[in-house]
Amino acid sequence: MALGKKQMALLYHNLVRADHFDKMMMNRIMQGKLLGFYHPGDGAMAAGVGASTFLGENDILNPHHRAHGMGYHVGRGTDIGRYLAEHTGKVDGCCGGRSSFHWSFPEQKVYGASGFIGWHFCPVVGWGWASKQKGEQMVLMASGDGSYGQGAAHEAMLFAMNWKLPIVFFCENNGMAIHSTAADMHPMPDISSLAQGYGMPAVVVDGQDVFAVAETVIAARKHALAGKGPTFVEAKTLRLREHDVGTPDLARAEPREAKYLEALKQRDPVVLATRRVLDEKVLTQKQIDQIYQEAKEEVARVEQFADDSPVAQPSIEELQAGVYA
Amino acid sequence: MALGKKQMALLYHNLVRADHFDKMMMNRIMQGKLLGFYHPGDGAMAAGVGASTFLGENDILNPHHRAHGMGYHVGRGTDIGRYLAEHTGKVDGCCGGRSSFHWSFPEQKVYGASGFIGWHFCPVVGWGWASKQKGEQMVLMASGDGSYGQGAAHEAMLFAMNWKLPIVFFCENNGMAIHSTAADMHPMPDISSLAQGYGMPAVVVDGQDVFAVAETVIAARKHALAGKGPTFVEAKTLRLREHDVGTPDLARAEPREAKYLEALKQRDPVVLATRRVLDEKVLTQKQIDQIYQEAKEEVARVEQFADDSPVAQPSIEELQAGVYA
């Protein structure tokens, strides 16, 4: 089903915001103003925005680790100020400054994060099971192509299809996992071929096209809510930069070719979306300028909030009190 | 490629022997003359015999746990006396009487067993990797339909197909795992549908037909040795009795229907094979009688060997000395 203009405008708005947040995070890690690591989403921010913008309030959302989920956070409307505060170890962090990089917005059904790639293939089964029991909610579980190497992915897909759980397996396939290329990791051109093993419907979509992604996920969500079970949505995307800021950008042991990376840049999702909203008269240039201006201001507010928050250094006793409920 | 008469005679011989060993194990567990548990293969002994009889000496063999691998042991020619001695906790046991039910014939490339269903999906990758490096050897890895629920199965199939490893994933699909039925465990009619996710060739074969199984595995082995990678061979079989001797025979929480079980009995692989070897004049009734007689005597010898062996009760110090090489 085609998107309406309002929907397209919202997607565009979210895409610009997500892109600004990603760049903010990149700048901060390079300036030493972010804890741990940052996995830039540069050039690949459309998939998360498209997948998450039209979810329902009760839907469970698991963001992808790339761009530290910025596209998804924007789509869901979680408090990025609190996430940045977390990522800088501040008391207003969404995890009390304990996690370095996790998100946790349980009241918004974004249940937490992990540094173990593919960790979510375990709880997603329960998220799906509970959603089916309750009805009127589903799960959007995002992750990368690499994560589908994990055996847990198989168990999740098997259970989901067996029990017809309302889950969208949303894969951002950027053809890379650190230095490994798609060919190193999977024998088939499409990672979503895996779905065939379970008779699960699979859709491949251009992950650079925020509108196409949104349409695909809306359809898969409808399918899920109708009790028809899971869908595998593979969003083909790309990785413009190194895996995480500071790691050399290699394919196996060789630097990735400049020419190849240059070609990838031509598929920038913001440029593509801007062309489309102008062409289809969804937004005027003036409105777009306004959106950019607002995004800049939002980033500044978020940074201010995090920077103003005091460093979290609770006592051992306070920490101990947090282990058990 | 059709089997020759000599090959058919050997398969028939092995099938009768395997069937006798299975019945011996069943009798012994009921008489309290076997340690631990026994998972009867009654009515389903053809698949293992067919899969293993024509492997090469250098091929690595992983027997299925059902019938405690009797079909495979016979096919490979491992010392069943030492296995029975192990299963009765004797000093001549193939594991020194330490394991209750494991086999271990490393010199014959039967590398050990485990009580964790699906454990072999981990080392099979290395068995396949090493086989490919060395050339002229492959891996026959048997297990049940239930075991393909394990995430490790996915990792094994993914690696095998990615690296074109010489592995046959041989699945004895009896449609049951303890009390769970095929429908409870897998969304597709064939478990080998999983192979599609990797673009892996898959063959479904009648597991009650020892000759058909052998032909299929011979072809898959050839494919593997030619460097063409893994094959999924699904042998459709059945479970006549309870999961392990003494456990109630349920489908979910209900007893399995007598009528249904009666129908299964019509597919007894020894009966089917006997008819065929007689029809095709591979063996005479006299030769068959001879085979039965020899099988009975072999079982008696094996039991005698195990029963004569002293109980293994080494000292703690001796056991400690066995932990590290």
Add this chain to the structure above:
Amino acid sequence: MSETRELPLVEAIQEAYRLEMERDQSVIMVGQDIAGGIFPHTKGLVEQFGTDRIVDTPLAEIGMYGTAFGAAMEGYRPIVDFMFAGFFLNAASPILAQTAQFRFIHGSQMSLPMVITGACGAGMRLGNEHAMLVHNMIAQVPGIKVCMPSTPYDAKGLMLAAIRDPNPVAFIWHLGTMMDRGPVPEGDYEVPLGVAEVKREGSDVTLVANGFQYKNAVAVADKLAGDISVEIVDPRSISPLDIDTILRSLEKTNRLVIVDESWDSRSTASQIAAEVVDVGFDLLDAPVKRVCIPDIPLPGGHMEPYVAPNPDAIEAAVRDVCR
């Protein structure tokens, strides 16, 4: 709490399930073949509670555990049964890394009310993997409570406490206690988590033991009665560990033997000894002895009776510290 009858331990566990599943609709059970039942603790539950609450899964421990783990975030109180407790290792990553840290690392916003259960223990001659004692593997990691009952009474009370606890609780039970009969009150009661119990008073030596080994401890105490007066402390929970009750007992006896059916290395026995030689140093009149499984994979065959802790080994240790 009303009438008290004698029940086997496994039925005491089941009674806790029934009571709590009747009382609280959010309690569910997840496992493999639990509808049909592998051990009698789940027998008949599916008839009463249906397949929406007694959830059989495919043969896949991560997916099975995930059903519970994810459902707990969504307001359910799952009991996830690993059949043989050692199979938990197939889901070790989500349990030991994810579940254990989940609440804390996410700022203590969420709680995960779950029970992780499974049977284990030497005695059935099934070998290392089926017998594997996993309580100390889980107790090594903060964020999951661990208990193991010694008696039917404790089994029911600890299970009720475990289901109601807002945290993940591993309830590990020993196959050698499955059919032990003992008094079990009919109604509702809890045995608190994290609280040890002096199960037998004595004055010469403190003997710590739980699970199947509690029976061995009683046998030894009986045998030595008159000669050596043995006080038996049952930790019941091993994480959090109630070291105070052990120290209080030591104030009286000044001698300590700990039985732990587990590899010795990094066991609860070692942990108790370590804590005592720190905060209870002045209470000790003799070396602290541990009676554990020596550091070898637990053999099947005919070796369990002398490789696992047994009355002879316990008696020797008790006599040793009382010399």
Add this chain to the structure above:
Amino acid sequence: MSETRELPLVEAIQEAYRLEMERDQSVIMVGQDIAGGIFPHTKGLVEQFGTDRIVDTPLAEIGMYGTAFGAAMEGYRPIVDFMFAGFFLNAASPILAQTAQFRFIHGSQMSLPMVITGACGAGMRLGNEHAMLVHNMIAQVPGIKVCMPSTPYDAKGLMLAAIRDPNPVAFIWHLGTMMDRGPVPEGDYEVPLGVAEVKREGSDVTLVANGFQYKNAVAVADKLAGDISVEIVDPRSISPLDIDTILRSLEKTNRLVIVDESWDSRSTASQIAAEVVDVGFDLLDAPVKRVCIPDIPLPGGHMEPYVAPNPDAIEAAVRDVCR
């Protein structure tokens, strides 16, 4: 053993790899992104040894581990690198259940020569999962040896010993030692597994520490020198544990503090304390103190410096037992 230069620990590890891979064609490395390199220990190896021996795998720890586990049965000597050591938990079942028991339960016919390696440790502010100290999780299970180097010299020598050992050996290294420089002989030498070393002589107190904590122990010993004479014992291997060297040191000092960057619960620190209060009871003049991570998931953020063992905590414990 010839020339000695200063090398960072991570290059000492790499030198061991190169030496042994040149000498023994059956040695291979398996891991994720080891060809490109995540930590510098594998950098450049693929150029020298090719992809048949430096084997990158998909993102799947069971398959990755299985490549090594199965190859070891087939006559290879694999080194399997988990990148961050905590990721071993994704393969905990094949490691802790299968590998650890494999030789023993199958009648000690086979040996599995493998090295399981990975980096961990507090200090990089990555939180519980990346920092996770896993040495005690593996050491709890008999059948796998475990070591952790404190110095570049030990790193090379232990790695050479580990690769050559016929058993599975977990070689865990601490990220906080990665760039530490120290003398490393150029040629071939081994640091034996299972043997502790008195790294600094002293007479008042025995301080046991390894990995990153060895540096903290030295800092504390330096600071207290003149006041309290600290003897530092580096266990180097934690399984098997060389308790004899610790007991010998105690004969001199009669006081013991153990630093173990690990949760306290069921740690090597607790194990040492337990063994000492059993077989070394008469040697003790003071309580045995453990300096560990308190039993909370290791937080990231700005909390590692005071949650993980640190010089202040070590000094306090040393002063405490020397009062």
